[in-house]
Amino acid sequence: MGPLPNGEHLLVIVDYFSWYQEIKITRQITSADIIKMLTEIFSRLGNPATITADNGKQFCSAEFKQFCTARNIVLFHTIPYWPQQNGEVERQNRDILKRLKISQAEKGHWREGLEEFLVMCCTLPSTPHSVTGKSPAELFFKRQFRDKIPMIADINRQLENPDFRDRDQQKKQLGKEYTDKKRRAKECEIQPGDxxxxxxxxxxxxxxxxxxxxxxxxxxxxxxxxxxxxxxxxxxxxxxxxxxxxxxxxxxxxxxxxxxxxxxxxxxxxxxxx
Missing domain, CATH: 2.30.30 (SH3 type barrels.)
Incomplete structure (x- = not known):
């Protein structure tokens, strides 16, 4: 999406199932730049099964197609001049653009406004998506993100996977004992007042x-x-x-x-x- 008044563009990526999104800010929109940004995202989130993109030349290039093939990603392109086929992204673009206009009208920094938009729309459980009833981040990562408001989920999360937590604690204790033995660690003899x-x-x-x-x-x-x-x-x-x-x-x-x-x-x- 762009260019913005400062010459920068936004690369908007939306997960179809959860509506979770990532936004990258860039001045260059060549295939090499797009691949670099996607590589960083996929290194954290894993490779998607498919990618649906518009018909921009950076997405239709042989370099980008080779990138998808190498990662076993099926690449689809929307029908030219029919953005409705990629409606999820177009809807997000519209909301993002609205947020940027608000930031500009309030004399605020648009980057900070963009970050606030992502937090509000993607991560906070207190603002679930109108379609799914859950926050995009919860559906995507299969866990509920903590809000600044205390939640019952904080207590429930402590009770989840007790076997895993016990095993994790046991392994950490064994590792501590091994390290203490290797370093010949002794009990602390220093007391308050010394x-x-x-x-x-x-x-x-x-x-x-x-x-x-x-x-x-x-x-x-x-x-x-x-x-x-x-x-x-x-x-x-x-x-x-x-x-x-x-x-x-x-x-x-x-x-x-x-x-x-x-x-x-x-x-x-x-x-x-x-």
Missing amino acids: KVYLKNINKDNKLSLNYDPTPHTVEKNTGGDIEVRNDQTGQVLRRNIVHLKKVEGQWRILDNNKDEEISLEDKPSTSTGE
């Missing part, structure tokens, strides 16, 4: 220290996801446990009076006879 040093990720030179000598206090530990606070500046940082080194000489004792643990930075002195 003093740690942070690893220097970006060293200035070869003589730079492996760890920043500034002590940090551990604020939170969530499965190796550590939140620390710089003791000098108060800045809060987030690091993985592998980037931390516990300050040597820390001892944790139990204060019987307060019934809580106290962290000591220096090892308590001992002497003979005590």
Whole structure:
């Protein structure tokens, strides 16, 4: 569809069954450019069984026919000067053109208006198609897309395919155990309140220290996801446990009076006879 006032064209592709559509913006409409755009789409969605196109020279060229043959796609062409034969696409073109005119009248950016049109007409379950009663994306991908409005489907989706989810969880757990064993991973011994040093990720030179000598206090530990606070500046940082080194000489004792643990930075002195 085009050309638009800025010289660009829209390549509109509609799935006959679901009414799901893809739109590509291009300045060149040669067969090579069309093939490049279709290749990107088919790499995500797979090859269609058939393509029905108009009689534009880019669709009638030997290059485009060879592209369809190589992908086992049957190519049909509409009757010349009879666009009604490809009515689904023509209807979409009319709606798209209307949306572009609205964006121009409202002094908005037509690309953003086009994106809003696709979201509203193709993906949102709250705006089903008038013919099918479902959103095009739901019919095409066989799943319901999430809307910004909380839906009961969010709960139902968690209950779908329990066997698959259990198997997926089991495989992930086995993979984690194998990786932990290979890396000789140990249980996290760093607890909130501990003093740690942070690893220097970006060293200035070869003589730079492996760890920043500034002590940090551990604020939170969530499965190796550590939140620390710089003791000098108060800045809060987030690091993985592998980037931390516990300050040597820390001892944790139990204060019987307060019934809580106290962290000591220096090892308590001992002497003979005590």
